[in-house]
Amino acid sequence: MRPPFEPPLRALMGPGPSDAHPAVLRAMAAPLIGHLDPRFIDAMNEVKAMLQAVLRTKNELTFALSAPASAGMEMCLVNLLEPGDDAVVCVNGVFGGRMSDIVERCGARLSRVDVPWGRPVLPDDLAPVLERVRPKLVAVVHAETSTGVRTPLEPLSELAHAAGALFVVDAVTSVAGIDVRSDDWRIDALYSGSQKCLSAPPGLSPVTFGPAAMEAVRRRATKVQSWFLDVTLLAGYVAGGAGRVYHHTAPVAALLALHEALRLVLAEGLEARFERHRRHHERLREGLEGLGLRYVVEPQYRLPQLNLVWVPEGVNEAAVRRELLDTYGIEIGGGLGEFAGRAWRIGLMGGSCTLGHVDRLLAALHRLLR
Amino acid sequence: MRPPFEPPLRALMGPGPSDAHPAVLRAMAAPLIGHLDPRFIDAMNEVKAMLQAVLRTKNELTFALSAPASAGMEMCLVNLLEPGDDAVVCVNGVFGGRMSDIVERCGARLSRVDVPWGRPVLPDDLAPVLERVRPKLVAVVHAETSTGVRTPLEPLSELAHAAGALFVVDAVTSVAGIDVRSDDWRIDALYSGSQKCLSAPPGLSPVTFGPAAMEAVRRRATKVQSWFLDVTLLAGYVAGGAGRVYHHTAPVAALLALHEALRLVLAEGLEARFERHRRHHERLREGLEGLGLRYVVEPQYRLPQLNLVWVPEGVNEAAVRRELLDTYGIEIGGGLGEFAGRAWRIGLMGGSCTLGHVDRLLAALHRLLR
Numbered sequence: 001m002r003p004p005f006e007p008p009l010r011a012l013m014g015p016g017p018s019d020a021h022p023a024v025l026r027a028m029a030a031p032l033i034g035h036l037d038p039r040f041i042d043a044m045n046e047v048k049a050m051l052q053a054v055l056r057t058k059n060e061l062t063f064a065l066s067a068p069a070s071a072g073m074e075m076c077l078v079n080l081l082e083p084g085d086d087a088v089v090c091v092n093g094v095f096g097g098r099m100s101d102i103v104e105r106c107g108a109r110l111s112r113v114d115v116p117w118g119r120p121v122l123p124d125d126l127a128p129v130l131e132r133v134r135p136k137l138v139a140v141v142h143a144e145t146s147t148g149v150r151t152p153l154e155p156l157s158e159l160a161h162a163a164g165a166l167f168v169v170d171a172v173t174s175v176a177g178i179d180v181r182s183d184d185w186r187i188d189a190l191y192s193g194s195q196k197c198l199s200a201p202p203g204l205s206p207v208t209f210g211p212a213a214m215e216a217v218r219r220r221a222t223k224v225q226s227w228f229l230d231v232t233l234l235a236g237y238v239a240g241g242a243g244r245v246y247h248h249t250a251p252v253a254a255l256l257a258l259h260e261a262l263r264l265v266l267a268e269g270l271e272a273r274f275e276r277h278r279r280h281h282e283r284l285r286e287g288l289e290g291l292g293l294r295y296v297v298e299p300q301y302r303l304p305q306l307n308l309v310w311v312p313e314g315v316n317e318a319a320v321r322r323e324l325l326d327t328y329g330i331e332i333g334g335g336l337g338e339f340a341g342r343a344w345r346i347g348l349m350g351g352s353c354t355l356g357h358v359d360r361l362l363a364a365l366h367r368l369l370r
Numbered sequence: 371m372r373p374p375f376e377p378p379l380r381a382l383m384g385p386g387p388s389d390a391h392p393a394v395l396r397a398m399a400a401p402l403i404g405h406l407d408p409r410f411i412d413a414m415n416e417v418k419a420m421l422q423a424v425l426r427t428k429n430e431l432t433f434a435l436s437a438p439a440s441a442g443m444e445m446c447l448v449n450l451l452e453p454g455d456d457a458v459v460c461v462n463g464v465f466g467g468r469m470s471d472i473v474e475r476c477g478a479r480l481s482r483v484d485v486p487w488g489r490p491v492l493p494d495d496l497a498p499v500l501e502r503v504r505p506k507l508v509a510v511v512h513a514e515t516s517t518g519v520r521t522p523l524e525p526l527s528e529l530a531h532a533a534g535a536l537f538v539v540d541a542v543t544s545v546a547g548i549d550v551r552s553d554d555w556r557i558d559a560l561y562s563g564s565q566k567c568l569s570a571p572p573g574l575s576p577v578t579f580g581p582a583a584m585e586a587v588r589r590r591a592t593k594v595q596s597w598f599l600d601v602t603l604l605a606g607y608v609a610g611g612a613g614r615v616y617h618h619t620a621p622v623a624a625l626l627a628l629h630e631a632l633r634l635v636l637a638e639g640l641e642a643r644f645e646r647h648r649r650h651h652e653r654l655r656e657g658l659e660g661l662g663l664r665y666v667v668e669p670q671y672r673l674p675q676l677n678l679v680w681v682p683e684g685v686n687e688a689a690v691r692r693e694l695l696d697t698y699g700i701e702i703g704g705g706l707g708e709f710a711g712r713a714w715r716i717g718l719m720g721g722s723c724t725l726g727h728v729d730r731l732l733a734a735l736h737r738l739l740r
Contacts, residue, residue, distance in 0.1 A: 029399030067437040070618040203621030251573025
């Protein structure tokens, strides 16, 4: 008989998942209840209200999709796009590339705004494309997990709306780490992930659809190509209040974990949480620079929760990561795309954003890099 | 500040989720590890091996999809169907209907084999349709969760293959409750759910693709319409052994829960587990019939793990279910479709298939129905 799996203890300082609070793990491990149990419906209604607060939106259709953020991304795009629609996707890392792939699978006409990785997408990047095409939507990644770049959303939202387009945002790594103002910034559809700065276990994707997005869905001439992701079918279950009707079996345990994680986020307060991320990021930055490491991204576009630093000359980056994991129990991330083998991604997300994490990593790197 | 959610204690005897073993809940609540951690890759490899054993298959592409069984259903169909393909779907309940919907969203030509709800799909139902169309696939539900009917798969598989079609099976409620022999019965693609007789929390969908199905995927002229469900992209991560490459962030905690649930299934032994389901089903049946309740389904097609019984004349079925839940802490399911308001669905799945559950429900019904 196979023995039980004994997971090692890690400090999760990569691009996610981050360390979940013990209360979140406890919430997840409660004896199961049914997905149509009136008490579980109460919990889902509370998740909705808390997500609205965290995403700063009044959107009725605000919920946690029963799948990872990649499915949340696909959900936003397949509901809003029909074959032949025009879509503009801003690409400055892995996830803009993934959105582009999905846009094409929807049969839509893709216009890419390609920006060098490690740089944000700026209005001057987007504006020329909007002079050529009048897209149904413009999609952009707020916090590129592959590069640690923050793209300021407000000016892009203005451009998109001025062109008559919906504004779709990947906020996977930003939510609960830096400010995301869905309504103020006129975001029409947004998806996030449970396992970054929210510090719930991976597997759920908070999603919100605004009124203009829902109007676009209602006006579709064709059915959404995905049954599982069809927001018109999901709406009756995820946002139906007391009258929720069966759609699929919700991941009860994961949702109760997210409930507790959201509760902790709001108990801390969003502003206090953002300030914590800024403060510990500064401490990490000072320490890393003291070790001679350099940041890839310009200061004003750096994400406090995801730090992309160049691997020093002559250092075997994979060996350092392996040693960090095996000897020190610390996970950090390798680079992706053009940064593969050349940079590290150091996460300070939610529960992993503590002085203890910062100091532990700096001490380990001090030994490994000297 | 909102208080923590306090879930009630339930005996889950509906159509799923079922009661998870405390060891499964504990496994899920272990401190998180990364989805690319070498130790987690070990755990995923073990999940694969155990799923192969439970599904009785040697298929390399055997894994737990990071989403509920509805997404597993969609995964099987979107990978195998292209616009214009012919597909035959057998419909004797809710889930055959759902498959039909997805087939149409794939742009495939749908031929339905409609059978009255509460009856199995028999060779004589399928054969005439296969004389009219030569489909790319035939899809059927092994254990209809909406009706408690078992459809014998072997004769349908023979017919499908004789017609040159792939054989696709919904085994959501059957796996680990009654025998599912993927290889012996020449099933080309199959999906299941974590929360039925496997008694892991809801949210994952065990899936297996056989060689003929993968060959059909390789021969596609068009891209799979879903990025998230594209098996060619997933394969490198879910079945890649040591060389697993990033696709999406796996739901680590849920997968470790499934790991423990599979371990318990194999420790019990499949045959012993099926026998337990048969035995307790018999006890339940005797008890229910003693209370004057009648089964909807013919004896030889009844699922031991899902019992569909008529609501007695003059009984307010919703009130009884509510009273069971509120006073006795027991969840059972209402009827779906034509059985809505007319029948109950009583589950004896995995961890909920114990004498304690049976006797507790019978005692409660004895009081409520007398």
